[in-house]
Amino acid sequence: MPHISLPAGLPGIRALFAFRPETAKALCELAEVLLHAPGTLSPAERELIATYVSSQNDCLYCQTAHGAIAASHLGGDEQLVLDVKRDFSHADISDKLKALLAIAGKVQLGGRNVQPEDVQHARQHGATDQEIHDTVLIAAAFCMYNRYVDGLATWAPPDPAAYRQRAGKVAREGYLGIPGDVQSTQAGR
């Protein structure tokens, strides 16, 4: 039961986007640049960082939604997403992504936990300044999204199938269409 009166039937952050379209636009544009727009880290890698941070923040909606988007980018490999959430150090991912996830995990605990040796370690595995920068920004942004979603007690659908369906569309088309989608879903009710 959400803490404020939100449009019914829209899950998680989508209900908040419908409630406050003025802030939805900027939040979706930021998600597009961080997770979907072309970059040297693949969309799957960036979605895994977002999923991992959301799981560390215990945000059910965000970790399930972005985990499903990551899996969609990975050809449906939901097991790899689970492995990253449970113990990324033993997951079947590159050492560079492991080093970036370690930095993201420290940002989740609080930005000042990141130490020069964490940055050095990521560089040794080939991470560029921009990749390290974007990892920190993804982790910081998802701490915000996670607190936004749970601070207002939004509804998270219990059925993973509901997330898979939307995930395929976001993986293909990105985030810019979401504010329009939630407005038309609302208008259709």
Added chain:
Amino acid sequence: MFSPLRLAGDMKVDPMFLPEVEGDPPPSPVADLIRVAQAGGNEYPKIWHLFAYRPEATGHLSGFTQEIMRGDCPLSPGIRELIAAFTSYGNDCPF
């Protein structure tokens, strides 16, 4: 907790983790601000470098901040800044 005096010293001497972020930023109003501050030998908040480094991402952050801090809302801008300052204090972020 921090003291404002120590904060000023830290901002002057501590290099950032990512030298590229402090390097030559693409043209933007924030990049101009940094150049003016540096040319005058003035101190400035390092978050300016973050905003100058990746304007395609941080432009959206500025837009978001403008909307929640100054957009149409029954809470006055002063109250909203107090909420932001209180949260930053709770997060131990001096800036």
